[in-house]
Amino acid sequence: MKLTLVLAVFLATSAFAADVPWAGKLTPERPGSFPPIQPFSGEFRFGWSNIEAASAKGKFTRVGDRLVVDVSGGTTGLARTLWQLDAVHHAELFFPQLTPIGFDQKETYAKRTVKMKAEYRPDGLWRLRTVRPGPGGEKWKKIKFGPVYDMITGMLFIRSQPLADKDKVRLIVFPGDTPFLTEVTVLGRENVTIGGKSIPAIKLDFRPQRIEKVKGKNEYTLEPHKKFTRGTVWISDDEYRIPLRSEVYIFIGYVFAELKSITFENGKTFP
Secondary structure, eight states, X not given: OHHHHXXXXXXXXXXXXXXXXXXXXXXXXXXXXXXXXXOEEEXXXXXXXXXXXXXXXXXXXXXXXXXXXXXXXXXXXXXXHHOOEEEEEEEEEETTTTEEEEEEEEEEESSOEEEEEEEEETTEEXXXXXXXXXXXXXXXXXXXXXXEEEHHHHHHHHHHSOOOTTOEEEEEEEOSXXXXXXXXXXXXXXXXXXXXXXXXXXXXXXXXXXXXXXXXXXXXXXXXXXXXXXXXXXXXXXXXXXXXXXXXXXXXXXXXXXXXXXXXXXXXXXX
16 A cells, blocks of 8 residues: 555656756656665754744654654744744655655644645645634645645655755755755865764755746746745764754844753663
8 A cells, every 4th residue: 555655646747848948858757876864863953044033852763664854943032022923734755765745734823823734645745734813715726746745745755865965956846935045065074063073074055946837838947936945054073973053144143942951762872
């Protein structure tokens, strides 16, 4: 049953490739040969221009042939008085094939709540977005092209690749609102300080482009992201390949996410 679903999703999401000029540049869906990630729980911090403004906890758990991911967090301290946000994210994927199954995401702000549910069905990716308070009457919508990764599966797919210097990985990612074509380039190796420790890291540049349907036509174009044009991610250059830090450049400087600590299922800690 599982193999049938994986095959059906692959065929459904690959069908559009001949209709979109840039589809042929996507990295083949096969996961790379790098060893799969080990289950772990971790803590992370977030902010802008190196001022901490939020925190989160995440847990990666193996359940049979699935990897289950749960993340929760929100704004903290002074930032919370300016912008109240609490968020939870639950995602599942087949492991180690790195085939997404679906995710549920909830963002609770001071005056509204936004929910996103995504399901990878045999005929493709379907999503349902609800905003409360809002007009109601929301319906499931199908994303009519692919292959499309959710955020978690996309990150694990990139992690699985060889990632030699100057390598490029191109994939479509659906973070919970609209899909983006994202190009990731390996800039090289350097050390990053996390928790007072200097850690060898792989430096990645990523550039997202919004995928827009041409009105009245069965065509899709690429548009620049309205809020940022590029970002940088550092992952550990070791057997773990754990995300260490990311910086996204926007009009007010940059926002960042950084690892505080993680504990693997076998009891080992990092960094």
